[in-house]
Amino acid sequence: MNTVISDTLVRVRSLRFAFGPRVIYDGIDIDIMRGKVTAILGPSGTGKTTLLRLIGGQWKPDAGSIEFDGINVHQQSRSELFELRKRMGLLFQSGALLTDLTVFENVAFPLREHTRFPESMIRDLVLMKLEAVGLRGAADLYPGQISGGMGRRVALARAIALEPDMIMYDEPFTGQDPISMGVLIRLIQGLNQSLGLTSVIVTHDVEDVLKIADYVYVVSGGKVLDHGSPDQIRNSKSALVRQFLNGEADGPVSFHYKSATTYEQDLMAGRA
Amino acid sequence: MQSRSLELLVGFFVSLGIAAVFVLTFRVASLDSVGDSGSSYKITAKFENTGSLARGASVKLSGVRIGRVRDIGIDPETFQAVVTMEIDGSRNNIPGDSNLKILTSGLLGEQYIGLEPGGDPEPLKNGSEIAFTQSALVLENLIGQFLTSFTQKEPSAAKKSEEPAEPKADRKIDGPGTAPAK
Amino acid sequence: MSFLTPAAEGLRGLGRASLFLLTILATIPGALLRPRLIVQQIYSVGNLSLIIIIISGSFIGMVLALQGYRTLVNFGAASSLGVLVALSIVRELGPVVTGLLFAGRAGTALAAEIGLMKATDQLAGMEMMAVDPIKRVIAPRFIAGLIAMPLLVSIFSMMAIGVAGGHAIGVELLGVDDGSYWSQINQAMHGGDICDMLIKASVFGLAISWIAVYQGYHAAPTSEGVSRATTSTVVVSSLAILALDFVLTAFMFR
Numbered sequence: 001m002n003t004v005i006s007d008t009l010v011r012v013r014s015l016r017f018a019f020g021p022r023v024i025y026d027g028i029d030i031d032i033m034r035g036k037v038t039a040i041l042g043p044s045g046t047g048k049t050t051l052l053r054l055i056g057g058q059w060k061p062d063a064g065s066i067e068f069d070g071i072n073v074h075q076q077s078r079s080e081l082f083e084l085r086k087r088m089g090l091l092f093q094s095g096a097l098l099t100d101l102t103v104f105e106n107v108a109f110p111l112r113e114h115t116r117f118p119e120s121m122i123r124d125l126v127l128m129k130l131e132a133v134g135l136r137g138a139a140d141l142y143p144g145q146i147s148g149g150m151g152r153r154v155a156l157a158r159a160i161a162l163e164p165d166m167i168m169y170d171e172p173f174t175g176q177d178p179i180s181m182g183v184l185i186r187l188i189q190g191l192n193q194s195l196g197l198t199s200v201i202v203t204h205d206v207e208d209v210l211k212i213a214d215y216v217y218v219v220s221g222g223k224v225l226d227h228g229s230p231d232q233i234r235n236s237k238s239a240l241v242r243q244f245l246n247g248e249a250d251g252p253v254s255f256h257y258k259s260a261t262t263y264e265q266d267l268m269a270g271r272a
Numbered sequence: 273m274q275s276r277s278l279e280l281l282v283g284f285f286v287s288l289g290i291a292a293v294f295v296l297t298f299r300v301a302s303l304d305s306v307g308d309s310g311s312s313y314k315i316t317a318k319f320e321n322t323g324s325l326a327r328g329a330s331v332k333l334s335g336v337r338i339g340r341v342r343d344i345g346i347d348p349e350t351f352q353a354v355v356t357m358e359i360d361g362s363r364n365n366i367p368g369d370s371n372l373k374i375l376t377s378g379l380l381g382e383q384y385i386g387l388e389p390g391g392d393p394e395p396l397k398n399g400s401e402i403a404f405t406q407s408a409l410v411l412e413n414l415i416g417q418f419l420t421s422f423t424q425k426e427p428s429a430a431k432k433s434e435e436p437a438e439p440k441a442d443r444k445i446d447g448p449g450t451a452p453a454k
Numbered sequence: 455m456s457f458l459t460p461a462a463e464g465l466r467g468l469g470r471a472s473l474f475l476l477t478i479l480a481t482i483p484g485a486l487l488r489p490r491l492i493v494q495q496i497y498s499v500g501n502l503s504l505i506i507i508i509i510s511g512s513f514i515g516m517v518l519a520l521q522g523y524r525t526l527v528n529f530g531a532a533s534s535l536g537v538l539v540a541l542s543i544v545r546e547l548g549p550v551v552t553g554l555l556f557a558g559r560a561g562t563a564l565a566a567e568i569g570l571m572k573a574t575d576q577l578a579g580m581e582m583m584a585v586d587p588i589k590r591v592i593a594p595r596f597i598a599g600l601i602a603m604p605l606l607v608s609i610f611s612m613m614a615i616g617v618a619g620g621h622a623i624g625v626e627l628l629g630v631d632d633g634s635y636w637s638q639i640n641q642a643m644h645g646g647d648i649c650d651m652l653i654k655a656s657v658f659g660l661a662i663s664w665i666a667v668y669q670g671y672h673a674a675p676t677s678e679g680v681s682r683a684t685t686s687t688v689v690v691s692s693l694a695i696l697a698l699d700f701v702l703t704a705f706m707f708r
């Protein structure tokens with residue numbers, strides 16, 4: 001599989017976004033191809049979650065544009081935006097399950113809100129999705145009674161309930177044991193192949209995602225450092241990318257959050 | 273199911289609340305104490321001064337409530353107050369020449385209308401007007417009357433007049449309350 | 455310039471809260487099509503407040519009767535005890551005390567729940583599922599608050615005047631005549647008084663629900679933010695109730 005950009009589902013162009021004075025994105029271009037698994041890699045705190053929220057239209061960029069299937073996400077009315085969102089699922093890092101509903105009701109939630117399916121059909125659909133993520137047995141539990149990793153799988157079942165065109169996964173592998181990790185990877189691949197689902201996986205978990213991704217972006221410091229197929233990324237010439245892939249603390253990417261003063265200055269200031 | 277018992281509990285709460293509204297309107301504001309217009313009749317009377325008589329005040333015969341004040345208006349020609357009262361339909365033998373007084377219940381109480389029965393064999397009926405009325409006692413007028421009558425008797429001692437005037441005025445105000453319609 | 459900032463911040467908050475109210479009001483017709491959600495919320499703001507309202511109403515009625523009796527008996531006017539209790543409850547204490555209790559019991563619960571839903575991304579999650587959280591979460595809670603308050607105030611007043619409060623102390627304990635207890639109340643009060651009580655209750659209900667959902671929805675998404683939203687709900691609602699009570703009473707006196 002290589003990178004012939006034939007059909008782009010999401011097109012990000014010269015995106016700029018800042019939280020107050022802190023610039024998160026400083027003009028990035030990203031293309032997410034229809035029916036492919038795209039991975040977005042980057043150290044934590046670079047703004048990967050922020051990017052997903054920008055694509056979902058929850059936050060507005062300061063400059064630049066994001067198009068979903070040719071439609072500019074941020075120039076839609078509220079109801080048009082909602083129609084657009086029915087076509088994309090976002091799997092929150094925290095799962096974002098509704099804590100006052102059971103696992104079953106959580107998965108049924110989008111179906112109840114957006115369809116007029118009869119109860120028996122909703123039941124079948126929900127059990128099917130829960131079976132796919134291996135949690136049919138947990139249907140009657142409340143989110144407070146399951147682990148974070150299980151919660152994220154429930155959230156996945158919920159995200160695929162409406163059968164969207166695209167699913168964005170925010171750190172899906174965190175908190176999964178090796179077995180469910182394998183299940184999850186196969187599930188993402190399966191959805192991608194059988195339904196032609198476009199997948200965006202955001203993670204700092206390098207090795208696993210390189211196994212399933214068709215195309216990879218590495219972002220850091222508000223820029224796209226490199227992009228290409230997993231093989232191209234593994235052999236990247238960029239020192240930053242290599243440092244990130246190998247997990248070294250010292251290198252072009254700083255392990256430390258940006259500070260206005262040096263460590264020594266801070267220590268001396270305490271003594272003054 | 274669970275949602276059924278929830279609905280039941282909420283239904284209980286809402287009906288308890290509505291029942292409370294009804295209890296308050298009927299028991300406290302007593303919209304039911306004088307029955308509806310079917311079992312009551314209306315009479316009117318003109319007063320020189322109704323004092324602080326209010327809509328809803330009682331009409332009492334020998335201390336027993338027989339009706340209440342429905343409306344207080346003004347006669348456009350005489351500028352007297354016109355009081356419309358609703359009388360319980362079962363009191364249908366009250367003499368037509370009865371007279372009305374505006375009285376006060378107790379020292380601090382509300383004003384009400386006391387009815388003293390006359391001797392006319394013709395009873396009051398819907399639309400009757402009572403001719404004999406006595407107005408509410410107004411404190412300022414009473415004191416004023418005393419002052420003028422006192423100064424007329426003893427023009428030289430106008431200053432002293434305040435002291436004897438007050439207890440007398442008090443007694444007059446007290447009078448109707450302690451000795452209601454007989 | 456710098457001392458203007460708090461005032462400007464306050465104005466901004468008020469503006470935001472007003473716009474938020476308009477947004478809620480715009481979603482109400484849609485929310486009314488989902489009565490089940492509203493019923494659920496009436497349970498949590500109404501039914502769950504019932505016990506505290508019934509107990510408080512009874513005790514306040516009893517205290518009023520004890521205190522009132524001591525004063526009235528000096529004037530030989532003990533038979534007016536019912537009037538004293540009923541007037542104080544229906545005109546002031548019923549709406550105000552119920553409002554304060556409602557803010558503490560239901561308002562804080564609303565603010566904390568919504569704030570936590572925000573902090574745990576539940577509201578953002580709904581938005582990403584193309585479900586409007588204002589319509590799905592906020593509006594039913596707001597409507598439930600509006601419905602529950604007048605009912606709770608009526609129950610409070612009924613308990614305080616009649617069932618267990620003033621009547622129990624005045625008639626059963628102090629020996630005020632049952633007939634004159636009620637007839638004196640009847641003479642002093644009109645349907646309009648009950649109407650005024652319900653108006654006050656509805657206005658307070660609107661204020662408390664509005665403040666609670668606003669504080670929750672705009673809470674900082676942290677545990678500290680949620681706790682601050684909860685506290686602000688009680689403080690702001692209480693002040694709003696007392697200020698609104700003054701304004702409404704002034705209007706009703708005319």
Ligand SMILES: Nc1ncnc2c1ncn2[C@@H]1O[C@H](COP(=O)(O)OP(=O)(O)O)[C@@H](O)[C@H]1O
Pocket residue numbers: 019024042043044045046047048049050051
């Ligand atoms: N609501 C916010 N307000 C201000 N800064 C934020 C907010 N959310 C995130 N940030 C900042 O933006 C940066 C990127 O956050 P995020 O997108 O969550 O990173 P990650 O790549 O780990 O998902 C973080 O460093 C954080 O400090």
Ligand SMILES: [Mg+2]
Pocket residue numbers: 048049050093170171
């Ligand atoms: Mg993140």
